[in-house]
Amino acid sequence: MFYKSTRCGVDKISFKDAIMMGLATDGGLIVPEFVPKLLPQNLKNDDFKSIAFEIFKLYIDDIKEKDIFDLIEKSYAVFDDIEVTPIRQFDSLYILELFHGPTYAFKDIALQFLGNLFEYILDERNQTLNVLGATSGDTGSAAIYGLKGKKNVKVFILYPKNGVSPTQELQMCDIEDKNVFPIAIYGTFDDCQNIIKEIFKDNAFKEKYHLGSINSINFARILAQIVYYYYAFLKIGKNVLFSVPTGNFGDIFAGYLAKLMGLPIEKLILATNENDVLYRFVRFGDYSKQNVKKTLSPSMDIQLASNFERYIYYLYDQDCNKVKNLMVELNKNSKLSFTDKLNQIQSDFSAYRTSDKEILETIKYFYEKYNYIIDPHTACGVKAALKEGKQTICLATAHPAKFSEAIENALGFKIDMPEKLAKLKTKKRNFEQENSIEAIKHFIELNANV
Structure with a gap:
């Protein structure tokens, strides 16, 4: 198995190099x-680690199978449920709990594996x-953990100041390890993401400071997340929708x-908050950047989605030149139209957006x-x-205690905090920087491994 870029300029690289x-x-x-x-019927076992092993083997051919198995065991030994991602049934709705890792968020499933993978390769x-x-919000704390x-390894995490929940910020900053640098940016998540992308485009800087990515632009993140779709399907045992x-x-x-691999998913339901660029894309073919609105679900307060380009690559039959031209247009105009592909998009996804008022009502209901x-x-x-x-499987992406203020607003009482979260009291280490590519580069130069 080799890997390539959605924009034609990288081809035939190994998994480890990717x-x-x-x-x-x-x-x-x-x-x-x-x-x-x-095909799911070809899997011999339905436990999470066994499924992970069978999927990872298909994508990784430059790491010995025994080492892949050991990386899986090490990554998921730290989860507090033996099933890793247990499922709860509520009539025709199933809740797939993805929050049993060290930071109580679904990002742990990918980032525990990626952290161990980085250490193995280095x-x-x-x-x-x-x-x-x-x-x-959750990517930063999961990456740090x-x-x-x-x-x-040293890790530099940019997050929007006052743009994550208090618990999320504490998880990032209540760390004493000297290889960790949480950096608050005066701006939005999209500003943080833009800084990251622009720094990575500077190939000389990237090579000099040996930069790597933990955001979902790193394919290992996607690979690890495929697993729980298979796991949930096998546990339910019938064609279902995923929300x-x-x-x-x-x-x-x-x-x-997972669906392209042969998992018979009836439909993928894309759920957004009031930052609804993806909703508008699925419903109307309109992918246009608007101002970020602060909501009760801050991890989705995003306007331009990092992984959107990967889907576009498959939507246009893996035409990397078409993708490259579209991304140039998006960068120039902050919008794209996909009305010509709307039938295909709507066969892959349905989409709904939820207001803050509806969020509180749904939690209470x-x-x-x-x-x-x-x-x-x-x-x-x-x-x-x-x-x-x-009948739908809904991905539960975080423990409710991470958003205790919203829960208290919805239910009228304070939620019990898991012991690890209750101990987060004092921000010990964080750094604040202006919304500037050069300022972040300078900070990296002062603190990086060289």
Whole structure:
């Protein structure tokens, strides 16, 4: 299996090189040369780790199978549920709990694996790495917990000041490991993401400071997320819909790849908050940037989705020149029209958007009916599933305690905090920087492994 860029400039690279490259050197995103097939009936076991092993083998041929198995075991040993991603049933709605990792968010599933993968490759190659990432909340803390204390790695995480929940910020900043640098930016998540992308386009700087990515632009993130679609399907045992809260298009793109691999998903439901660029894309073919609105579901307060380019690559039959031209147009005009592809898009996805008012109503409704608390992001997915009105698996992307203020607003009482979250009291280390590419480059120069 080789990997290539969505924009034609990178081709025939190995899995390990693809992971270390992160963002392709031509500015595109890394994709596999082909999508391997894996029918669910051909899986011998339905436990999470066994499924992960069978899927990873299809995409990784430059790491020994024993080492792949060991990386999986190490990555998911730290989860607090033996099933890793357990499922709860509520009538025709299933909740796939993806929040049993160290930071209580679905990002742990990919970033625990990616952190161990980075350490494995660096040790093998006797290299150092400086990981650079942006977060709208959960990616940052999950990346830090996946990489803190790792040999030969430093991690720099940009997040919007006052744009994440207090608990999310504490998880990033209440870390004493000297290889961790959480950086608050005076701007939005899109500003953080733009800084990251522009720095990665500077190939000389990227090479000098051995930069790598932990955002969902890194294909290992997508690979790890494919697993729980297969896991959930096998547990339910029939064709279902998946409702996916998403802002960056990574989680739902993993489901799209699973479908291409042969998992018989009836429909992928794309659930957004009031930052509805992806909703407008699916409903009207309109992909246009607007101002970011601060909502109760901050991890989805995004206007331009990092993984959107990967889907466009497949939407246009893997025509990398078409993708390259579209991305130039998007960068120039901050909008694209896909009305010519609307039938295909709507055969792949349905989409719903949820207001803050509806989020609070959904949290209250679900608690009163089922005595089960969902976080604001999951509430977007549940609301979308209820609107679709069919048997659906909803991805629960975070523990509700991470958004205690919204929960208290919806239910009128304070939620019990898991012990690890309750201990987060004092921000020990964070750094603040202006919204400037050069300022962040300078900070990296002062603190990076070289």
